[in-house]
Amino acid sequence: MSIKHIRESLGQVATYFAEHPQDARSQDKPAVAVLESGLRCRADGPNGATLVSDMPAPVGGNASAPTPGWFLRAALANCDATVIAMRAAQLGIVLSRLEVTVGSESDNRGLFGVAESIPPGPLSMRVNVRIAAEDASAQQLHELVEWAEKHSPVSDAVRRAVPVTTEVTVG
Template identity: 40%
Template sequence: MTTQHIGKAVENVETYMRTRTGPEPDVCATAVVEDGLKCRIQSPDGRFVYTDMPEEVGGTATCNSPGWLMRAAIASCDATLLAMRAARCGIDLDSIAVRVDAMSDGRGMFLDEGISPGSSEMRVSFDIRAKNAPREEIQELVDWVIAHAPVGKDISQAVDISYSLKTE
């Protein structure tokens, strides 16, 4: 897909979004434990990904962990949105790489000692190459992505989560 094609598609979506009035349900993800700690996460249209846990906690380490998948979601969301925004602005980028790493304390997942089971911090770094775009223009793209990337916003704004239980 060319930069021009992506830019036009984003322009069309922007026009459509101006007719919207509020939030709508996103596509549901359903995780099913298949074997030990290996999960198949499926969308309603049949696409899926897998997760597993390291051998040290009883998994088989055949797939990435859910925590890694969350970091991957941030990285791919930011990279994709950056490519879309650059195309929309008519900026040709040679390469985009987004790296997300985090700090966490595994004791929080296994011990009742008041230690948070989640990440205590995440770092996102952008590596963008463009022969024909100055650094300031690239920085504007990155700033826009930081303000608009939905996956990162869900995490940084601590989106409300409600839980329910079905046993039948």
């Protein structure tokens, strides 16, 4: 897609939601995960989308696919990159390079219940953005990334406490 097409599409959607705020809220497409075997799980989504995860051999998995934690980092990296590219298109900035790397630090004692005071998820996450554009200053690119970080849905989900409810059906 061309930058012009992206800019026009985003403008149309933003205008529509500004004029029809009641239509902006929607139910996101669910992901349905099933245990395939051992610790290998497959999540199915819309339009035939499939995501397979597994755990490393030392914890009983077969290491046949990335871990769910890696997919979390990949989702953040992809979402941030997408929102940066969207915002660049809105501003008419042609990116010559965009690379988003997400890393994290975890304490595995939390996952295995070794110490209840330690959370099972990441203790911290790092986002590194490498970006370049011939038609934008360093300041403009920093502002672009800042704006995108504030508007990235996955970034928001990992930074803000999102209410989660769990229902269990037995049988």
